[in-house]
Amino acid sequence: MELMIELKAGQGKIQELYQTLQALLPTLRKARGCRDCRICRDVEDGETFVLKMDWDTRASLEHYLHSSSGSALFGAVDLLSEHTQVRFGQEGPWEGIDSLKKLRKEH
Secondary structure, eight states, rough: OOOEEEEEEEEEEEHHHHHHHHHHHHHHHHSTTTEEEEEEOOOTTTTTTEEEEEEEEEHHHHHHHHHHHHHHHHHHHHHHEEEEEESSSSSSOOOOTTHHHHHTTTO
16 A cells, blocks of 8 residues: 655655654554655755655555554644645545544544
């Protein structure tokens, strides 16, 4: 299951958002079921980052979202990003962060 999270940094929070996302990568990569995880930065709009993750199952993603690292990710989104959108799969529509938060609340 591919998940992309696009985050536009809040005013004056570009470096802090980038450092926080980078700090989350090692834990994310070790999470059960995480096949791949990377951060991309928009070269035209340096304030926008995309966190790309590939999970073996939806259950693995949900398990991560309930972990302390998942909580830190949601904290970074809430505190450091001005706008966030989420896409499940390569062809899925872009949705608001609430769709990911809803997935977290389901269990």
